[in-house]
Amino acid sequence: MQEFFNHLFSSAPCLKEWDIYIIKTNKMKLTNTKIYDAVKEVVGEDSVKIIEYLKDKKNISDFKIADKVDRDIHEVRNILYRLYNCNLVTYYRKKDRQKGWYISYWTFNKKRVKELLDKTNKEKLAKYTVRLREEEANVGNFYLCPNACVRVGFEKAVDLEYRCPECGNILNHQDNTKTIDFLRSKIKELQNGHAIGNGRIKGRA
Numbered sequence: 001m002q003e004f005f006n007h008l009f010s011s012a013p014c015l016k017e018w019d020i021y022i023i024k025t026n027k028m029k030l031t032n033t034k035i036y037d038a039v040k041e042v043v044g045e046d047s048v049k050i051i052e053y054l055k056d057k058k059n060i061s062d063f064k065i066a067d068k069v070d071r072d073i074h075e076v077r078n079i080l081y082r083l084y085n086c087n088l089v090t091y092y093r094k095k096d097r098q099k100g101w102y103i104s105y106w107t108f109n110k111k112r113v114k115e116l117l118d119k120t121n122k123e124k125l126a127k128y129t130v131r132l133r134e135e136e137a138n139v140g141n142f143y144l145c146p147n148a149c150v151r152v153g154f155e156k157a158v159d160l161e162y163r164c165p166e167c168g169n170i171l172n173h174q175d176n177t178k179t180i181d182f183l184r185s186k187i188k189e190l191q192n193g194h195a196i197g198n199g200r201i202k203g204r205a
């Protein structure tokens with residue numbers, strides 16, 4: 001069921017209707033887990049270690065970061081520039097007088113994580129809202145493959161002669177009131193700012 005729901009939501013069109021909702025982001029507590037999850041999702045897993053180290057510090061040189069996270073300097077610079085491209089870090093460069101080369105000093109931009117999470121939540125909210133409208137407009141009108149390959153409306157089910165085009169099983173009529181309840185509770189959570197940073201959909205239907 002989990003996979004089915006992921007499929008359901010990932011295939012939903014993303015309409016820009018979220019402005020009618022007020023997301024109470026000020027309620028949200030930015031935990032370390034949320035920070036790491038967001039950074040991992042946007043920049044990649046290899047950046048998490050650097051953020052773990054950089055999180056509560058300011059203006060740390062690339063050499064020191066490489067030393068502390070025990071990685072090659074070129075690899076660390078590559079990750080730092082990726083983070084920079086997503087506005088997750090800021091930096092400045094300074095010439096080292098003795099060595100004669102430039103050193104960059106990096107600071108984590110925590111504010112940006114909130115923005116990213118806020119954006120993700122608005123997108124989720126828009127998707128769920130579209131799905132909810134579709135479900136509400138088609139109560140009792142859905143047919144589902146027992147293997148969850150497809151889920152179609154009545155007319156399409158007739159076209160297919162009630163057979164799944166993927167696996168050939170007979171499509172079952174589906175009561176979608178649980179789906180509607182699930183979507184409503186999910187929307188409520190998002191509007192209250194509870195689900196911020198939680199990318200997983202709990203399979204409750």
Ligand SMILES: [Zn+2]
Pocket residue numbers: 145146147148149150164165166167168169
């Ligand atoms: Zn099937």
